[in-house]
Amino acid sequence: MARKTKAExxxxxxxxxxxxxxxxxxxxxxxTSLEQVARHAGVTRGAIYWHFKNxxxxxMALVERVRMPFQSLVDEVKNLxxxxxxxxxxxxxxxxxxxxxxxxxxxxxxxILIHRCEFFSDxxxxxxxxxxxxxxxxxxxxxxKLAKEQGQLREDLSPEVAARLMQSAMxxxxxxxxxxxxxxxVRERGTTLIDTLITLMRR
Numbered sequence: 689m690a691r692k693t694k695a696e697x698x699x700x701x702x703x704x705x706x707x708x709x710x711x712x713x714x715x716x717x718x719x720t721s722l723e724q725v726a727r728h729a730g731v732t733r734g735a736i737y738w739h740f741k742n743x744x745x746x747x748m749a750l751v752e753r754v755r756m757p758f759q760s761l762v763d764e765v766k767n768l769x770x771x772x773x774x775x776x777x778x779x780x781x782x783x784x785x786x787x788x789x790x791x792x793x794x795x796x797x798x799x800i801l802i803h804r805c806e807f808f809s810d811x812x813x814x815x816x817x818x819x820x821x822x823x824x825x826x827x828x829x830x831x832x833k834l835a836k837e838q839g840q841l842r843e844d845l846s847p848e849v850a851a852r853l854m855q856s857a858m859x860x861x862x863x864x865x866x867x868x869x870x871x872x873x874v875r876e877r878g879t880t881l882i883d884t885l886i887t888l889m890r891r
Contacts, residue, residue, distance in 0.1 A: 697738075697739075700729075700731060700735055700738075700739070701739045703729045703730070703731070704725060704726075704729050704731065704735070704736060704739060704740070704746070705746075705749060705750055705753060706729070707725050707726075707728040707729035708720075708725050708746055708747070708750050709750060709793065709796055709797055709800070710728060710796075711724055711725050711728050712747070712750070712800045712804060712805075713796045713799065713800055713804060716804040716805070716806065717743070717747055717800065717804060717805040717806065717808065717811075718805075718806040718808045720743075722736050722737075722742075722743055722746070725746070743808070744808070744810050744811045747805070747811055748811070750797055750800070751797060751801055751816065753793070753797060754788075754793065754794045754797045754798060755820065756785065756788060757823060757824070757827060758781060758785070758823075758824045758827040758828055759827040759830075761781035761782075761784045761785050762777050762778075762781045762827070762831060764781070764784060765777050765780040765781050765784065773835070773838070773840060774831050774832070774834040774835035774838060774840060775835045775840045775841070775886060775889070775890055777831060778828070778831050778832070778835070778854070778886065779882055779883070779886045781831075782854070782858065782878075782882045783875070783878070783879060783882060785858075786858075786874055786875045786878040786879070786882075787875055789862065789865075789874055789875075790873065790874060790875055795866070795869060798862075798866070799866050801813055801816065801817065802817065802863070802866060803866065821855070821859070824855060825851050825852070825855050828850075828851040828854055828855060829847050829848055829850075829851040830847075832847035832848075832850040832851050833847040835847070835850075839891060840890060840891055841889060841890070841891055842889055842890065842891050843891065845889060850889055853885065853889070854882075854885060857881055857882075857885055858878070858881075858882075861874065861877065861878050861881060862874065865877075
């Protein structure tokens with residue numbers, strides 16, 4: 689019975705996150721009440737407080753659903769091919785990240801974070817974006833450092849500048865795409881961009 693109850697609680701938590709994703713996307717975070725999320729999920733408001741301290745906690749849990757550290761993408765690439773070079777790992781991990789971005793849930797949640805979340809309570813959306821961005825930069829720089837050590841990166845290009853170039857290109861592509869996601873495939877356009885950048889950066 690306890691196992692069933694635990695499973696039911698997990699299912700309720702996921703249903704609340706699903707509901708929050710839809711309502712936050714439609715109304716914006718600040719204009720959404722926990723009552724609206726509960727009603728959309730078909731549960732009581734008390735159910736929300738069983739799983740989340742407040743709206744900020746619910747929002748943080750939603751963002752964690754799609755948070756994908758760049759290093760985890762690199763690890764996935766290396767699990768498939770342990771001998772892959774750092775530059776090829778960078779390329780394949782970046783392409784894998786673009787593929788995930790096209791998943792509807794990832795797209796909605798990131799759009800909420802960037803376009804539909806104002807400052808409220810203890811949540812600072814810009815701070816969260818900066819934190820995720822700096823984490824990604826550090827992990828990209830580590831891969832480019834390996835590439836530099838193995839003589840794969842251009843001699844006149846530092847790992848830090850290479851990481852900033854890649855991050856700026858990817859970030860610009862992503863923000864442009866979020867404004868009109870139906871207009872084109874971010875994966876197709878991004879593949880051309882990434883392949884061109886990697887070619888220019890190679891020694």
